[in-house]
Amino acid sequence: MTRTQSATLFALGLLAPATLYIIGIVAYPLVDTIILSFTNAALRPTYDWVGWANYERIFGAGNFNEVIVRTFIWTFFSVATKMVIGTCGAVLLNATIPGQTVFRILTMPPWVVPMAIGIFMWGWMYNGQFGMISGLLQNFGILSKPFPFLAYGNSAFWATIVTDVWIGVPMVTIYLLAAIQSIPKDLYEAAWTDGAGRFYRFRRITLPLMVPAMLTMSLLSLIATFNSFDIIWILTQGGPSGSTTTMIIDTYKTAIGSYKYGEGAARAVVICIFVSLFCIVYFRAVRQLSKGAVR
């Protein structure tokens, strides 16, 4: 055996546990989902192959198309808001002012605290009678009477977006902050020597050099948001009357709530197709960006 061969064998040995684990817990279930989506599996121990029937049913009747559109709108507004707030946050936290380190640490809680706990807190804040948002808005005279944010379709839709933004903002901020800090300082110094003002430096140096990181982060955020489950489930369980039912919630309700495994699997496969598309775009983008890296 040559040295290269033995090295390869050794490497494969080191990789075996991780690979087997992922095959067992991720790859096999993925394949199983695809197979199940062509069956009428339910609580019964046996099930039959039904071909495309599940797909015909979900696309033919019901509101699946509506759910897809709603998921995309929900995701779009959430990601866009996260990026805007995250960019502002990163720029603010980058300023060299006293308290900088403390402010950076204070940004992290929504990201590190158990998600469910943060969501419970929002659930209380949205309470119409006694919650903070409705209460403060009444105190300031903006609302004349209590407004239960999660009780109406429209407001519940936006309320879940706000909570999702809240959970996502810290990592966008910290990621973009790291991106800003990787911009070489001499660029700023050169511009400053030439008399460029702070805003001009921001617009001509910071912003253009942040674009790659912003692109990467929005794609990552897009995938995370698209898969978001906990927030909607704890706040509204997809209600009222389906107005916050995204694809993930819809799949969960079908499969776990109604025990329609086959049909639920078909819905899950549609999610996987979208996620794979995002994935391809993401990997392409990363490759492109690292090719023309400015750093």
Added chain:
Amino acid sequence: MSHLARTAAASGAIAEGAETETTAAPTKARAKPRADKAMIDRYRWYEVVALYAGIAVFLFFVLAPFIEGFLVSLKPLSQLFSSPYSFLPKNGSFQAYFDMWRSVPALGIHIFNSIFISSVVTLIVIVIVVPASYAFARFEFAGSGLLLGAFLAVNMFSGAVLLIPLFRLMRAVGFLNTYWAMIVPGAAFLIPSSIWLLRTYLMRIPRELDEAAWADGASRLYTLRRVILPLAMPGIVVISIMTFIGAYAQQFIFALTFNSKTEFMPLPVGLFGFFGRQEVLWNELMAASFVGILPVMIVIVFLQRYLVAGLTAGAVKQ
């Protein structure tokens, strides 16, 4: 939340940790006259005001739920369910922090479960990730890039999508309603991001060390155990902390779906115990939440220190 996004942010945090170290010196020098501060970093008074105002608004958005949650935990239930709304508690007390243990008797067990599940997940992840990231960092074989890409792609799928087959799998192997139903799938989704992070760290340890060990007649396994592992320790500590926090933060959907036994429930699911038939004990729910947050906050204090230490103390620099 996708784990890859977490990883990205984690590497951001690491980069930031390294940065904090370099800015430590100017912070100390701040006591000296202002002239010492680089001219370029000087702000006019209205710029300073604008910056602080912006940060105040930003941090209010980030921290508002915690402020409200804490104030709620101090209010007696009767005051909580009264109008008009008052932001600050009148005659607030820490009573809820005592009552909650009686309202939900299993609360202590839930908190223990949360920490226990996260710890076991972290152990599994470390044992699996260390050899794998060493392989990715050092050996180039046909398809190694592809395999790494495949691992990263795992991050893109959330557990929620694979819930049906995972449920069947857990039932088939008899894991339903045990700790394993929450540990095994939980760990799987944390492995890829940890591999990515540790691989990056290991790549900074010079290859010359491996080669020197090889020349001295050390076996590959011995090299990994005795040369690489000690040097990689700071990196391993960092990914352990990241994994623990990730596991602690995200235990919900598997615990909700794969376990119905109270004695195995982690805190996030256990909190539903405060939802009574008549009313929700919001003040005690919030109090319990704060107790549940405490372990992460303690870890975060360590995280700050270790992230910096981990990245600067990496014995060898290229």
